[in-house]
Amino acid sequence: xxxxxxxxxxxxxxxxxxxxxxxxxxxxxxxxxxxxxxxxxxxxxxxxxxxxxxxxxxxxxxxxxxxxxxxxxxxxxxxxxxxxxxxxxxxxxxxxxxxxxxxxxxxxxxxxxxxxxxxxxxxxxxxxxxxxxxxxxxxxxxxxxxxxxxxxxxxxxxxxxxxxxxxxxxxxxxxxxxxxxxxxxxxxxxxxxxxxxxxxxxxxxxxxxxxxxxxxxxxxxxxxxxxxxxxxxxxxxxxxxxxxxxxxxxxxxxxxxxxxxxxxxxxxxxxxxxxxxxxxxxxxxxxxxxxxxxxxxxxxxxxxxxxxxxxxxxxxxxxxxxxxxxxxxxxxxxxxxxxxxxxxxxxxxxxxxxxxxxxxxxxxxxx
Amino acid sequence: xxxxxxxxxxxxxxxxxxxxxxxxxxxxxxxxxxxxxxxxxxxxxxxxxxxxxxxxxxxxxxxxxxxxxxxxxxxxxxxxxxxxxxxxxxxxxxxxxxxxxxxxxxxxxxxxxxxxxxxxxxxxxxxxxxxxxxxxxxxxxxxxxxxxxxxxxxxxxxxxxxxxxxxxxxxxxxxxxxxxxxxxxxxxxxxxxxxxxxxxxxxxxxxxxxxxxxxxxxxxxxxxxxxxxxxxxxxxxxxxxxxxxxxxxxxxxxxxxxxxxxxxxxxxxxxxxxxxxxxxxxxxxxxxxxxxxxxxxxxxxxxxxxxxxxxxxxxxxxxxxxxxxxxxxxxxxxxxxxxxxxxxxxxxxxxxxxxxxxxxxxxxxxxxxxxxxxxxxxxxxxxxxxxxxxxxxxxxxxxxxxxxxxxxxxxxxxxxxxxxxxxxxxxxxxxxxxxxxxxxxxxxxxxxxxxxxxxxxxxxxxxxxxxxxxxxxxxxxxxxxxxxxxxxxxxxxxxxxxxxxxxxxxxxxxxxxxxxxxxxxxxxxxxxxxxxxxxx
Numbered sequence: 091x092x093x094x095x096x097x098x099x100x101x102x103x104x105x106x107x108x109x110x111x112x113x114x115x116x117x118x119x120x121x122x123x124x125x126x127x128x129x130x131x132x133x134x135x136x137x138x139x140x141x142x143x144x145x146x147x148x149x150x151x152x153x154x155x156x157x158x159x160x161x162x163x164x165x166x167x168x169x170x171x172x173x174x175x176x177x178x179x180x181x182x183x184x185x186x187x188x189x190x191x192x193x194x195x196x197x198x199x200x201x202x203x204x205x206x207x208x209x210x211x212x213x214x215x216x217x218x219x220x221x222x223x224x225x226x227x228x229x230x231x232x233x234x235x236x237x238x239x240x241x242x243x244x245x246x247x248x249x250x251x252x253x254x255x256x257x258x259x260x261x262x263x264x265x266x267x268x269x270x271x272x273x274x275x276x277x278x279x280x281x282x283x284x285x286x287x288x289x290x291x292x293x294x295x296x297x298x299x300x301x302x303x304x305x306x307x308x309x310x311x312x313x314x315x316x317x318x319x320x321x322x323x324x325x326x327x328x329x330x331x332x333x334x335x336x337x338x339x340x341x342x343x344x345x346x347x348x349x350x351x352x353x354x355x356x357x358x359x360x361x362x363x364x365x366x367x368x369x370x371x372x373x374x375x376x377x378x379x380x381x382x383x384x385x386x387x388x389x390x391x392x393x394x395x396x397x398x399x400x401x402x403x404x405x406x407x408x409x410x411x412x413x414x415x416x417x418x419x420x421x422x423x424x425x426x427x428x429x430x431x432x433x434x435x436x437x438x439x440x441x442x443x444x445x446x447x448x449x450x451x452x453x454x455x456x457x
Numbered sequence: 458x459x460x461x462x463x464x465x466x467x468x469x470x471x472x473x474x475x476x477x478x479x480x481x482x483x484x485x486x487x488x489x490x491x492x493x494x495x496x497x498x499x500x501x502x503x504x505x506x507x508x509x510x511x512x513x514x515x516x517x518x519x520x521x522x523x524x525x526x527x528x529x530x531x532x533x534x535x536x537x538x539x540x541x542x543x544x545x546x547x548x549x550x551x552x553x554x555x556x557x558x559x560x561x562x563x564x565x566x567x568x569x570x571x572x573x574x575x576x577x578x579x580x581x582x583x584x585x586x587x588x589x590x591x592x593x594x595x596x597x598x599x600x601x602x603x604x605x606x607x608x609x610x611x612x613x614x615x616x617x618x619x620x621x622x623x624x625x626x627x628x629x630x631x632x633x634x635x636x637x638x639x640x641x642x643x644x645x646x647x648x649x650x651x652x653x654x655x656x657x658x659x660x661x662x663x664x665x666x667x668x669x670x671x672x673x674x675x676x677x678x679x680x681x682x683x684x685x686x687x688x689x690x691x692x693x694x695x696x697x698x699x700x701x702x703x704x705x706x707x708x709x710x711x712x713x714x715x716x717x718x719x720x721x722x723x724x725x726x727x728x729x730x731x732x733x734x735x736x737x738x739x740x741x742x743x744x745x746x747x748x749x750x751x752x753x754x755x756x757x758x759x760x761x762x763x764x765x766x767x768x769x770x771x772x773x774x775x776x777x778x779x780x781x782x783x784x785x786x787x788x789x790x791x792x793x794x795x796x797x798x799x800x801x802x803x804x805x806x807x808x809x810x811x812x813x814x815x816x817x818x819x820x821x822x823x824x825x826x827x828x829x830x831x832x833x834x835x836x837x838x839x840x841x842x843x844x845x846x847x848x849x850x851x852x853x854x855x856x857x858x859x860x861x862x863x864x865x866x867x868x869x870x871x872x873x874x875x876x877x878x879x880x881x882x883x884x885x886x887x888x889x890x891x892x893x894x895x896x897x898x899x900x901x902x903x904x905x906x907x908x909x910x911x912x913x914x915x916x917x918x919x920x921x922x923x924x925x926x927x928x929x930x931x932x933x934x935x936x937x938x939x940x941x942x943x944x945x946x947x948x949x950x951x952x953x954x955x956x957x958x959x960x961x962x963x964x965x966x967x968x969x970x971x972x973x974x975x976x977x978x979x980x981x982x983x984x985x986x987x988x989x990x991x992x993x
Contacts, residue, residue: 100937199905199906200792200904200907211907211908212911215911215914215915215918218918222922223922226921229921230918230921231935232937233934353798362906366910370914
């Protein structure tokens with residue numbers, strides 16, 4: 091662990107940037123058609139419940155990250171294996187987001203630039219940020235939070251003034267009843283992006299006021315959840331259901347439809363600006379958690395030494411986890427939630443909480 | 458054998474150098490006493506100063522006393538010496554009755570600041586700072602009279618940091634005048650000054666100034682510690698000190714502020730910063746410094762807040778223009794043609810049709826040409842300056858376009874960049890943007906907007922990681938502090954400056970009293986006034 095402390099506002103900002111990072115870009119719950127926004131809200135509710143589990147675990151062990159207290163809860167041997175799996179999970183996710191990000195750039199603007207170059211430069215920036223430490227990441231977050239919000243507000247107003255929004259596209263609500271929506275919520279929106287809050291189990295010990303953790307984190311989740319909901323509603327309303335379903339990046343499609351006074355148009359670049367900021371924070375936080383987890387598990391004194399090698403691993407993993415974008419997306423929708431998100435986000439933490447509860451009760455009884 | 462002897466010789470040589478250094482070292486003769494016979498003192502001085510011709514010896518022979526006055530011509534004020542020293546001595550001849558040294562000390566001069574010197578080490582220290590020394594036959598002491606007085610420049614208008622409104626004086630090369638300029642502005646006993654000598658050969662006077670009670674004592678001790686650690690032969694400008702005590706060398710951003718305006722230094726002192734004066738330069742450095750400070754011009758505080766806010770935002774905008782304008786041009790013409798309206802895209806393309814270079818090369822040619830012109834303009838003798846500006850205007854403007862080297866749009870871009878660069882109040886910050894511009898241009902060439910964003914992001918991470926004497930460089934923006942926003946992007950009205958920046962100053966934090974918001978007189982007062990008005 092690095093010696094760093096961040097303020098609650100900084101944590102709040104990081105959570106908002108992290109949650110909105112790639113969720114706004116790729117568009118979530120698209121299978122639910124015009125009810126996608128309901129799945130987002132349900133996912134948010136579920137995500138908050140999940141976060142309460144993580145927060146409870148954190149309050150049992152407020153000074154150490156997940157990889158340390160997992161060893162205290164389950165014992166050294168099993169704990170280390172589980173901790174190691176978590177590190178790999180975080181690395182995989184950061185590689186995954188990096189791939190999302192690189193694919194978007196290569197499919198939209200840089201069609202003749204190799205994915206390797208785009209990803210490599212991004213990884214270089216991220217490694218630099220992680221090398222500088224968590225406090226610096228938090229400060230950068232504060233700077234870009236303001237930028238992102240200004241762009242988002244501007245974009246929102248432009249979409250409104252362009253007359254793109256047709257609310258009737260949202261009807262009929264609940265066309266097929268609740269069942270498909272619940273299914274999509276549990277399979278997609280609960281895990282991505284709200285369940286990914288479990289990366290903060292590695293980062294919460296840096297908070298300088300542990301008591302505020304629930305208020306800050308849940309506040310951040312609600313704000314980002316509402317933003318994603320609004321974005322989804324706007325996407326559906328301005329694109330219509332068929333296009334919304336088909337588009338790989340619905341928000342990009344919406345933004346490129348903006349046209350005001352025949353002068354303000356083609357604003358894809360601003361979308362890319364947002365994408366870079368969001369992607370940067372999402373990858374950075376996953377990557378940082380992986381780096382800190384590794385140095386914690388293997389007892390390294392200085393995590394900075396492994397930043398660069400691990401950055402290389404993530405770079406090459408991002409290129410090799412899928413042979414093309416369709417495969418990448420299919421993995422993301424079918425395999426990742428069931429085999430990765432559910433165990434790591436839900437099953438293991440619940441198990442840990444149960445064991446921790448009994449252990450700590452035993453301690454209290456002895457005292 | 459020959460190699461060995463060569464080695465040996467080399468070693469010998471370095472040893473000789475060491476010896477030489479030791480002789481130069483002012484600490485060496487410290488413990489020698491002053492001799493009883495003043496002639497011997499004279500000859501020793503002559504020998505050790507190498508018979509330097511600017512050392513003046515004035516022997517005198519009074520009733521009981523024989524001796525010599527020594528001073529360095531040019532450093533000591535010779536009028537002062539003749540008026541107050543020699544004259545006084547001759548006038549008081551009769552009163553010099555007793556034989557005691559103290560009597561002589563009392564009568565020797567009407568000037569203040571007398572000091573008795575007991576050993577040889579102090580002789581050079583005082584002689585070389587312009588004092589007059591007084592050796593008397595039969596005494597192992599010398600009298601040191603403060604007669605410093607060399608020619609110095611008059612206080613003039615600042616030449617590098619101009620302002621529309623505000624005081625027009627600026628610092629000069631004399632440290633004493635500079636500290637006095639601050640004393641005249643802050644008449645508080647809490648304004649403390651500490652001096653030290655830095656530079657083993659130059660023995661430059663360096664002074665630290667701060668307002669006790671407002672400054673953070675930790676910063677003061679940190680500054681002193683860093684200054685004490687300096688071990689260098691010479692300090693010729695405050696830039697030496699700045700580079701030796703800054704937190705990080707590997708950055709293009711200034712983490713220590715410098716200025717030649719006394720009003721700026723005063724305001725910094727009152728915010729709890731420490732000012733470092735160096736003798737021989739009109740530039741005073743202050744620390745700790747934060748990023749936004751380099752965009753605060755003195756006029757901001759002298760004109761109304763809404764105007765200042767607008768202008769400050771303009772300055773920040775122009776910093777970004779100076780940083781990325783050429784890069785934007787490159788990326789738009791190379792990657793993102795769809796961004797600009799069609800007619801404009803066609804216009805640019807038509808202009809670029811005859812240009813043989815890719816956009817990056819075109820931009821590079823123009824930027825480098827401009828930087829050369831600018832640098833040359835700085836160094837040129839005044840007489841030829843005009844000629845160069847005419848040639849420059851021709852080269853960079855009309856002729857380059859007509860020759861088909863560059864497109865007219867590029868000329869506009871370069872001009873905008875250059876002008877925007879000059880609107881940053883701090884030269885140190887502006888020059889940083891000048892350097893980074895080229896890196897971002899290169900990134901834009903390969904990756905368009907993505908490259909620009911990467912460059913800016915890298916820069917932001919770097920900026921957020923910097924610290925100046927423990928204070929995060931980007932504070933109070935990141936880490937964000939809602940209570941410190943009075944003087945960041947928006948300059949609040951003066952009455953809203955309730956507190957000093959708490960990260961920098963400690964202790965006395967209050968700045969303005971309660972109820973400072975101005976307004977028309979309250980309702981009841983006004984009623985009275987109007988009543989009176991009616992009566993009269």
